[in-house]
Amino acid sequence: MKTRKKSPMGKSSLKRCDWCEEKTANDSQSNVFWELPDGSRAIQITGVPSVSCSHCGMEYQEEAVINEIEDQLMLIDTKSIDKVITYTKLMDHPRFLKKNYFRF
Numbered sequence: 001m002k003t004r005k006k007s008p009m010g011k012s013s014l015k016r017c018d019w020c021e022e023k024t025a026n027d028s029q030s031n032v033f034w035e036l037p038d039g040s041r042a043i044q045i046t047g048v049p050s051v052s053c054s055h056c057g058m059e060y061q062e063e064a065v066i067n068e069i070e071d072q073l074m075l076i077d078t079k080s081i082d083k084v085i086t087y088t089k090l091m092d093h094p095r096f097l098k099k100n101y102f103r104f
Contacts, residue, residue: 001017004067008074013049014026015027017051017053017055017056017058018051018053018060018062019028019056019058019060020053020056022053022056024053024054024055025051025052025053025054026051026053026054027049027050027051027052028050028051028059028061028078029047029050029051029087030048030050030052030059030061031044031045031047031048032044032045032048032050032061033045034069034073036073036078037069037070037073037074037078040078041083043078043081043082043083043084044083044084044085045069045084045085045086045087045088045090046084046086047087047088048061048065048084048087049061049062049065049087050065050070053061054075059078059079067103068091068104069087069090071100071103072090072091072095073090073094074100075099075100076078076093076094076095076097077096077098079092081093093103
């Protein structure tokens with residue numbers, strides 16, 4: 001499922017692609033596989049905010065989303081999550097700590 005951001009006038013707002021640097025990228029959602037911090041297994045995360053470029057074909061997550069996922073996986077009991085989880089459910093999962101105090 002891909003989504004596009006709409007500007008106030010109803011037109012899609014394109015952004016610059018981090019890979020090819022063309023202004024042909026849109027906000028989207030994608031499914032990703034992520035290795036847990038302890039290395040015990042990988043999980044699939046669905047509906048992750050992503051960027052999709054129509055010029056080069058890359059689909060990727062911006063650094064802020066990557067950091068959010070990595071921090072959340074460090075701060076929760078990963079044994080309690082299934083092999084597949086939605087991004088929303090992952091981010092709503094109860095944490096041991098409020099934030100990652102090692103990220104400066």
